Amino acid sequence: MATRHFLTLLDLSPEESRYLVQRAISIKNGLKTHGPTYTPFANRTLAMIFEKSSTRTRVSFETAMAQFGGHALFLSPRDTQLGRGEPIGDTARVLAEMVDIVMIRTFSHQGLEEYAAASDVPVINALTDDYHPCQLLADVMTWTELRGSVRGRTAVWIGDGNNMCHSWINAARQFDFQLRICCPEGYEPHQDILDAAGDRVTIHRDPMSAVEGADLVTTDVWASMGQEEEQAKREADFAGFQVSEAMLDRAASDVLFLHCLPAHRGEEISETLLDDPRAVVWQEAGNRLHAQKALIEFLLLGRVES
Structure with missing residues (x-):
């Protein structure tokens, strides 16, 4: 069987994506009930390469x-020959x-992508400048746990x-929900990613109108890792885009708020x-563990009956 990688959500079929969310919920429930008694990876090793x-x-x-x-092996650029110029492949x-x-x-x-192309074992994207698919598995898992099908x-x-x-755009495609993106001019997502999503995704400029009737609201820091020198400019450009309790009041009565964390209180959020009880970020963060368990299990063992 060909090696499966997880570089974006689109490396899974929509049906596989839904399976992973349900499997993650099942794994989480089993852990609560029985403790960590399910140990399918004795003597298996996960290499974790961190450049961020x-x-x-x-x-x-x-x-x-x-x-x-199993066992996880932490590798930073200081610990590997990658940091001294060894070719990725x-x-x-x-x-x-x-x-x-x-x-x-x-x-x-x-x-x-270059690394995965040369690898005979599964490769997981734990964040790049373009995508963070593991976070979205946890986010959709949280949304599903609390509100059912999305x-x-x-x-x-x-x-x-x-x-x-x-x-989030890829998640809208995989899980078949509507996504409104509200950003200042000049801060739009990549056009090709947007185009591929078709009419599932729309661009908005006014946050208060964008959240009207929404089931879920989410955000992130205004300056990501590597953009710290842009902080002052971004604070000015994103004035009026802070998510607050008053903004959530414009959404659906059972709206949820997510944030991938770390959060900058007083900047992108109040x-x-x-x-606020509508913010479920701690459950969301904890679900990274369970969603990633389901992902690792799927990549190494395939489907497992719950």
Whole structure:
């Protein structure tokens, strides 16, 4: 069987995406009931290559492998020959001889694709400058846990057309919901990603009108990693785009608020928004563990009956 990679949500079929969300919920429920007794990965190793810093990604992947009975190996540029200029393909071929699966958090999506093309073991995108698909598995899992099927519902993205926005666009395609993207002019997502989504995705400029009747509202920091020198300009350009309790009041009565974290209170969200009961960001963060367990299991073992 050909090696499966997970570089964007579109590497799965829509049916496989829905399976992973339901499987993640099942894994989470089993962990609550029985503890970490399901250990399918004894003596299996996940290599974790980090070129960007991380809290949730490292802890969730490392814990996932530990609870599954396997081992996670942390590799930073200081720890590998990648940091000294070894070709990406060479590193990929070497690690494929030693580990069972690889997770990469990096800058260049093209570099990730180059790595995966040379790898004989599954490669997971744990964030690039263009996409963050693991976060979207956890986000849709959270939405589904709390509200049932997301098909036909409406989500609103408020903020930069960044890697998270791109993955929300792909999620709208995979899970068949409507996505309104509300951003200032000049901060739109990549046009080709937008075009591929067709009429599932629309662009808006006024946040208050964009959230009218929405089932879910989500955002991200205005300046992502590597954009810190743009902070002042982005703060000015995103004035009026802060998500607040008053904004959520314009959405559906059972609206949920998500944020991939870390959040900058007082910037992209109001100081107190994360204390609002409509904000479910802690459950969302915790679901990274369960969604990624389901993903690793799928890539290594295929479908497993719940």
